[in-house]
Amino acid sequence: MRQWSLLARMRLSVADLLVGLLSVHGPPIGSRQCAAWLLLVGFMLDLADGAVARQLNVCSALGAKLDDFADFTSFGLATALLLHTSSPLDALLVIVYILAVFTRLCFYSSGIPFMYRGLPCPYASAILACASLLAGSNKVVLRSIAIIMALFMIDQGVYPHDKILESQLWKKMVFAGGVVMMFCSFSPLACLYYLVWSMSYILFPEALWSFKL
Structure with a gap:
């Protein structure tokens, strides 16, 4: 039974990894918008992955490494x-942003129960993806947000574990x-939903x- 539980968790991590790889390679129609939406799909998969791992009690070393690799691919x-x-x-x-994600994943364990140190990279990615969708070709906005997100990730600020599927009903x-918003892809309203969600976390x-029950 535990093996099946571990397999279920690994499937989510692999799905997150594949979404990231598809975004890197470029969607079939070659649109940057599609790449940004794939990153938002990865954001949702990452949240579900953590919840599944904890609920099934399959937080193995292999699963953690696979999750970090998927995070680096998708959100880095x-x-x-x-x-x-x-x-x-x-x-x-691009190099600076990737190094910020690498630093956040490798070196910023908080030592505080239920807390992260440095902004978790899925939230930085979601904000940058939303900015790409909403700002379009405005490079100044995109560059500015990327720099801000990189600074948040390497900062020593403390953030709570986002156990969104294991907390209050409203979460x-x-x-x-x-x-639901995944079915409204390319809608500005859907972008605003993810943007407000991610910004509220920051x-x-x-x-x-x-985390509250």
């Missing part, structure tokens, strides 16, 4: 490529709303998103 490499153009400045920003409803981490 794939997200940074939203910034990529022929400009040397953007190429440098589960927020997740359910995110699932602006009101303890007041809204601390």
Whole structure:
């Protein structure tokens, strides 16, 4: 039974990884918008993955490594490529953003129960993906947000574990709303939904998103 539970958790991590790889490679129609939406799908998968691992009690070392690899691919490499153009400045920003994600994943364990140190990279990715969808070709906005998100990720600020599917009912409803919004892809309203959700985690981490039953 435990093996089946571990397999279920690994499938979510692998799905997150595949979404990131597809975003890196480029969707079939070659649209940056599709790449951004794939990152939002990865954001939802990452939240579900953590909840499944804890509920099935399959938080293994292998699962944690696979989850980190999927996070680095989706929320590091794939997200940074939203910034990529022929400009040397953007190429440098891509490298800086990837290094910020790498630093956040490798070195920022908090030592505090139920807390992260540094902004979790899925939220930074979701905000950057929403900015890409809403701002379109406005490179100044996209670059500015990427720099801000990189600074948040390497900052020593403390953020609560986002056990959204294991907490109050309204948080589960927020997740359910995110699932519904997946069917409204390319809608500005859906982008705003994910943007407000992610920004609220940064602006009101303890007041809204601390783990409560």
